[in-house]
Amino acid sequence: MRIRVERSGGFAGLVRTAEVDTATLPEAHAREIEDRVRGIDFEGGARLSGEAEARPDAFQYDVSIDDGDTQHRVTLREPALPAGFREVFRRLLELG
């Protein structure tokens, strides 16, 4: 699974990118990330993010996931982040 998340916005306007290919990770970490990512409702988050008005200084996350035969390309915005997403992003920053 290849995951790329670019976070922009926030009052500091800093761009942070986390990019991980689970094939390059130790087995346990790869499994952990894949399970967590598959458990996230990206489409639901994207829908809520798209419907809500953009909040000033909120973070914007541009997510791109290649999971074998499925692909996700979504934009998420605080506060409409799907459950578990923030933790996954922090973990990707640690591992990437």
Place this chain on the structure above:
Amino acid sequence: MIARASVRRRRLRGCCLVPPYVLEHLAQYGDAAQRRRAIGTLAVDHSLRFGRAQFASLLALRPAGAQDILATLAAGIPRRTIYDAHSGENLGEATVVRTEGSSPVSDDAVNEAYDNLGSTHAYYWQVHHRNSIDDRGLALNAYVHFGRDYDNAMWDGQRMLFGDGDGVILTHLTRALEVVGHELAHGVTQYTAALAYQEQSGSLSESVSDVFGSLVKQFTLQQSVTEADWLIGADCLGPGVKGRALRSMAEPGAAYTDMLGQKDPQPAHMHDYVSTTADNGGVHVNSGIPNHAFFLIATTLGGNAWEKAGRIWYETIRDPRLRPTIGFQTFAATTVRVAVHLYGPSSSEVSAVRDGWQQVGIQA
């Protein structure tokens, strides 16, 4: 209004010549003129602990004709509540740690949030006669220690949320007065121009917040345009950043040379406008252009930035003809129209406004 005249006179004198307990005595037992002056003075100095309890007992006295003065008294006092979110994101689990009029606590973040909210409220009241964010005394609630390593502070439409930062890039997010002012200014924009948070209107929203954030700091420290540093976020940069601040209104693009391998991306001129889909169309980047215009206008006018340039900007965002999706050019034209209205069509103020915008590549 009487209280407003008292505000100006007190501001010029600088300090509190009459002790609070004397003012309170006069407010209750003086003759009509003494009561007016005492109440006006008390209304201005938000740092006095003239809290809601004392206000309520004054209200009970109700001297004839003092209703509007009492309303003014209330308008000059913020209503702050600080919560500790205990590194979580569920606001329902946060606990109240400081309320309006109470003493400082041991947690610096709580005291910084409390003080900076108060300074922002005082700026809008004393300079623009605006009663809190909505001009109707909106309570100022802030949550500190929000989330884990959360590198952000934001106004979510109803309240301030402060992370602690990750300690490397950002830290002490409650400490920088202009950052708190910036966030609350988003609230003011919400109730006035309601600028749409994307592309040019979003960059204007960001710039207006930097402008008023900087003005709050300059006013609180009583700095002239030459004394001000025109920096945003200098107090919350972590040790992992090479630079002076997050943004510079005087020199967009020069605030930092290395933050996670990136340098300050802000342009100072329309030639360098950045087209991107990130950050809602680069709202934190392209804000450099109107920021720099404000800096140029304020420094050309000289003195204290909040008096003329700040006044023009405040009247601009309140202009009912402004639409949420305006671009830089329309905003600039509105600042000129406001300056004409305030200072006359051939005034040096109007020339300064036009020149400032021209220097960043916008014909106003």
